[in-house]
Amino acid sequence: MPYLKVSFLFFPLFIFACEKETVVILENKGAVTGTVSAMPQKAGKMPKQMRHCTPCHSIKKGAKNKIGPNLFGVIGREAGLVPGYKYSREYKEGKWLWTRENLDLLINKKYGTLEEAVRKLTGNPKARTKMKFYGAADEDAQKILDYLESLK
Numbered sequence: 300m301p302y303l304k305v306s307f308l309f310f311p312l313f314i315f316a317c318e319k320e321t322v323v324i325l326e327n328k329g330a331v332t333g334t335v336s337a338m339p340q341k342a343g344k345m346p347k348q349m350r351h352c353t354p355c356h357s358i359k360k361g362a363k364n365k366i367g368p369n370l371f372g373v374i375g376r377e378a379g380l381v382p383g384y385k386y387s388r389e390y391k392e393g394k395w396l397w398t399r400e401n402l403d404l405l406i407n408k409k410y411g412t413l414e415e416a417v418r419k420l421t422g423n424p425k426a427r428t429k430m431k432f433y434g435a436a437d438e439d440a441q442k443i444l445d446y447l448e449s450l451k
C-alpha cells in the first residue's frame with residue numbers, strides 16, 4: 300500500500316515531465332523547420348543586387364534576351380551560347396566557361412574594368428565587349444553570383 304501511495308504522488312509529476320518533454324521536442328522541430336525553410340531562399344527571392352544586371356539581362360528560363368543575353372543557368376555554361384543573341388565577336392568565338400571565378404572577374408570591381416576582364420578571358424589584348432557595366436562591389440558581386448548559381 301505505501302508503494303501505491305508513492306506512485307500516486309509521483310503520477311502528476313510524471314505527466315508534467317512528459318508534457319515538458321513534448322514541448323521541448325516541438326520547439327526542436329520548430330527550429331529544424333526554420334533552418335530547412337531558410338535554405339531554399341538561395342534559389343528563391345532575387346536579391347536587390349541583381350538590379351545591377353536585370354535592366355539588360357533576363358534571368359527566367361527561356362525568357363527573351365534583352366540588351367544582353369539571358370543569364371538563366373549561366374554558371375557552368377560556355378560563353379557566347381545563348382540562342383538568338385548577337386554576341387560581339389569575342390564572345391561568339393569565346394571558349395571560356397562561365398565558372399563562378401570567371402564571372403566574378405567580369406563583374407567585380409576589385410579586379411578592374413570589364414575590358415580588362417574580357418581581355419584576360421579571351422587572351423586577346425585588344426578584346427572588347429558590348430556590355431557596359433562599371434562593376435559591383437565585392438559583397439554585391441558575391442550576392443549576384445550566389446543567386447545566378449542557384450538558377451538551375
Ligand code: HEC
Pocket residue numbers: 351352353354355356366367368370373377378379380381385386387388390397402406427428429430431432435443
Ligand atoms: C548596360 C547593359 C548591361 C548590364 C547592366 C549588364 N550586362 Fe551583362 N551583358 C550585356 C551585353 C550587351 C552582353 C553581350 C556582350 C557581348 O556580346 O560582347 C552581356 C554579356 C554578359 C555575359 C555573357 C553571357 C554569355 O552568354 O556568354 C554575362 C555572364 C553577363 N553579361 C553578366 C552580367 C551580370 C552578372 C550583370 C550584373 C552584375 C551584367 N551582366 C550587367 C549588357 C549588360
